[in-house]
Amino acid sequence: MSDSLLSVFKRLILALRAVGRILADPGFAAGVLRLEQGETPAPAEPARPALRETPPDSALQLLALLQQEGRFVDFLQENVTAYSDADIGGAARVVHEGCRKVVHDYLQIKPVCEEAEGVRLTLPAGFDATAVRLTGNVVGQAPFTGTLMHRGWRVIGITLPKVAEGHDVRVLAPAEVEL
Amino acid sequence: MSEARFAIGIDLGTTNCVLAAVDLQTSDLDEVVDWIEAIPQLTAPGAVEERPLLPSFLYLPHPDELRPEDRTLPWGEQPPFVVGELARSMGGRTPIRLVASAKSWLCHPGVDRRAAILPVEAPEEVERVSPLQASMRYLEHLRAAWDLRHSDAPLAEQEVVLTVPASFDPAARELTAEAAAAVGLGRHLVLLEEPQAALYHWILASRGEWRKQVRLGDIILVIDLGGGTADFSLIAVTERGGALELVRVAVGDHILLGGDNMDLALAHAVRAKLAEQGTQLDPWQLQGLTHGCRNAKEILLGDARVEAVPVVVPSRGSRLIGGTLRTELTRDEVARTLVEGFFPMVEASARPATRARAALTKLGLPYAQDAAMPRHLAAFLGRQVEATRDLAGFENRRPENASFLHPTAVLFNGGVFKAHSLLDRTLELLDGWLAAEGAPPVRLLEGADLDLAVARGAAYYGYVRRGRGVRIRGGTARAYYVGVESAMPAVPGLEPPIHALCIAPFGMEEGTQAELPSQEVGLVVGEPVRFRFFGSSVRRVDQVGAVLEQWTADEIEELEEIEATLPAEDRQPGEVVPVRLHAAVTEVGTLRLEAVPREGGEAWKVEFDVRGKG
Known part of the structure; x- marks a missing residue:
């Protein structure tokens, strides 16, 4: 891609966009100034890959909802080896029904690939590696052709309840004391 | 801003409230912009x-609870109370602090509805609320919710349509309007009967096609079976100036029988089964069971292939x-408990075991004593056999010897009918009754939104009131009478017989006044004077001033007493002033009674809902 090939129209668009950004972004403005004064732009220092902490609030909130509707934490905290499959099955209905309701009510989940599992499909160059994971004989160049083993799931919408300021989300389920 | 931008429909239900809106500016004829x-x-x-x-529950928490x-x-x-979903779930664990079914209490003539009586079971230290206040809390919440999102168009300035059961008596209607006015919604308020709202929703959903789905001479039966009440209405399709018109010709009695009773009945059936196996349930578990049974019921009654x-x-523990x-x-089990228990196959001549409103003295809701919905429906259709007699276009439509009014179409409303087999059973019953008298089966009017139709239809009504669509006419569904003692000489040991003086005829439209009756009644100055008050949903021809000397219990129902007080002012206390009772239907849709003194001067309001005042 060569900058000198930009058409007049594209350059006009670029100029207009640059004006906006020069006004809004002092760092960008300084860079343009250096360019305008004939300095060769210093290669932008590559941002160091960073890991970030995710705030635990929404995770705890979702866990609390799964517990409230589907007794999820109760279920996980039990030692299932001590019970018969029939007993576990009865409890699993509670967990399944409740957790399914939570997932259905608060998250919109869709498969990443709409195709049926087992079909052959081709991934073009530039596919989203976050959404599709290659496994097995991973060699050569895109396009890749392979078998869809798992359709994947993607959240396309999430609405968690609003939480009051000062509400302790670490309490997943309050203790209950009947008077 | 004085011009309303939205028409708002509020379904203030026994178990759930719904808020719907129509954008008055962007809607055009049948292209209505509406939403929940x-x-x-x-x-x-x-x-x-x-x-x-918004679940219609109010929870009154202990100060240390939240x-x-x-x-x-x-x-x-x-606020120091909780409304909605959390109120319902907290109330499940602590029922003594939960106010439920406030609407049923609002139309319970056995109690003072302005008195702090709810929750009935609450211990002394709980600060109780009145049925009126509970309704206000729900309306207040709805108003705040709307105003938060539409700060430029507050609810108080919009056209508000509030729905009430068709069977609500004048006192309950007035209390509902009073609750709305108390939270600032009185400015552009109008009341609408719920079955009518359901039909308006059907019209809205048909997008102008409704005229093709009904024809002149149709009689539409609306069966609204909500969480707590059963409500019936009959709406006739007539013609005026070449265009189809809808006239609501009859409404049913107030019947406290609904989906909640059915879920509870199922839960008790399952509890009995568990008890046989030696398992006892505590109240908390029974609630979980009721919830589980409601879901199971909908699956079983919705899909004939599922057997269990x-x-x-x-x-309860972790x-x-x-x-x-x-x-x-x-x-x-579902078939036995629900279908046979609540929807048994009965003849059209069947009648409920006891009248719905029997005991007025007990503190508790007067639930229907006969759980069989078809018997209530048969009683309604039987009582209304003459409902269309005087309607233009219907003169020759009633078959000779018909023992009940023959509907030609039916519209269902209410969550109960999500269970398809209950809907099918009701159709089967109706068709059986009709076939026995040689009439064709009813048509099902489709397209109902069972949970949300009333609110959406109400908002749509706010829109058509501005002249942009068909309106259901009908006016008041009852004629009203006061009891006057006859002028016969007193006989010892015998109460003087009571005559009923008609003061408001059937079918008074909103914003109209009845004539002044020629008869006068005496009011004692400075003292509250009570009158017996009656309503009839079948006597369509009585005009103001008509005096009935006798009647049957089936045609005239005694309502709560009404009360008038003439202040002393320039009169002598104790003096008897002859007055005439004047009825009007307000723009809101409530009945208003006034005592008009013979010599002129100011008229005095006659109060409904007088219990507990004296």
Whole structure:
């Protein structure tokens, strides 16, 4: 891609966009100034890959909802080896029904690939590696052709309840004391 | 701003409230822009969510039960009570602090509805509320929810349509309007009967096609079976100036029988089954069971291939696996308990075992004593056999010897009918009754939105009131009478017979006045004077001033007493002033009675809902 090939129209668009950004972004403005004064732009220092902490609030909130509707934490905290499959099955209905309701009510989940599992499909160059994971004989160049083993799931919408300021989300389920 | 931008429909239901809106500016004829407004509410302590339904429950927490921040609402208030989903779930664990079915209390003539009586079972230290206040709390919440999102168009300035059961008596209507006015919604308020709202929704949903689905001479039966009440109405399709017109010709009695009774009945049936196996349920588990049975019922009655649905009752403690009870609800049990219990096959001549409004003295809701919905329906259609006699275009339509009014189409409303087989059973019953008298089967009017239709239809009514669509005519569904003692000489040991003086004829439209009756009654100056008050849903021809010397219990129903007080002012206390009772129907849709003195001067309001005042 060569900058000198930009058409007049594209350059006009670029100029207009640059004006906006020069006004809004002092760092960008300084860079343009250096360019305008004939300095060769210093290669932008590559941002160091960073890991970030995710705030635990929404995770705890979702866990609390799964517990409230589907007794999820109760279920996980039990030692299932001590019970018969029939007993576990009865409890699993509670967990399944409740957790399914939570997932259905608060998250919109869709498969990443709409195709049926087992079909052959081709991934073009530039596919989203976050959404599709290659496994097995991973060699050569895109396009890749392979078998869809798992359709994947993607959240396309999430609405968690609003939480009051000062509400302790670490309490997943309050203790209950009947008077 | 004085011009309303939206028409708002509020379904203030026994178990759920719904808020719907129509944009008056962008809607045009049959292209109506309408939606259900999501209602933010507490769903857990400190957590607020938007839901389409606001459960009509009010919870009065102990001061140590919820911290103020756990009661924070999106509009920045922390009221000392809880409304909506959280109120319902907290009430399940602590029923003594839960106000439920406030609407049924609002139309319970046996109690003073302005007195703090709810929750009835609450211990002394709980500060109780009146049925009127409970209704106000729900309306207040709806108003705040709307105003939060539409700060430029507050609810108080919009055209508000509030729905009431068709069977609400004048006192209950007035109390509903009073609750709305108390939270600032009185400015552009109008009341609408719920079955009519359901039909308006059907018209809205047909997008102008309704004229092709009904024809002149049709009689539409609306069966509205909500969480707590059963409400029937008959709407006739007539013609005026070449265009089809709808006239509501009759409404049914107030019957406290609904989906909640059915879920509870199922839960008790399953509880009995568990008890036979030696398992006793505590109240908390029974509630879980009721919830499970409601879901199982909808699956079983919605899909004929399913024979049994497992119902599990989770344990109360954290040990889920060992403590969970598992049972199942079978098709046979549902059929026995619900279909045969609530929808038995009966003849058109069947009547409920007892009249719905029997005991007025007991403190408790006067639930229908006969749970069989078809018997109530048969009684309604039988009583209304003459409903269309005087209607233009219907003169020759009633077959000779018909023992009940023959509907030609039926519209269902209410969550109960999500169970398809209950809907089919009702159709089967109606068709059987009709076939026995040689009449064709009813047509089902499709396209109902069982939970949300009333609110949406109400909002649509706010829109058509501006002359942009068909309106259902009909006016008041009863004629009203006061009891006057006859002028016969007193006989010892015999109460003087009471005559009924008609003061408001059947079918008075909103914003109209009845004539002044020629008869006068005496009011004692400075003292409250009570009158016996009667209503009839079948006597369509009585005009103001008509005096009935006798009547049957089936045609005239005694309502609560009414009361008038003439202040002393320039009169002598104790003096008897002859007055005439004048009836009017307000723009809001409530009945208004006034005592007009013979010599002129100011008229005095006659009060409904007088219980507990003297």
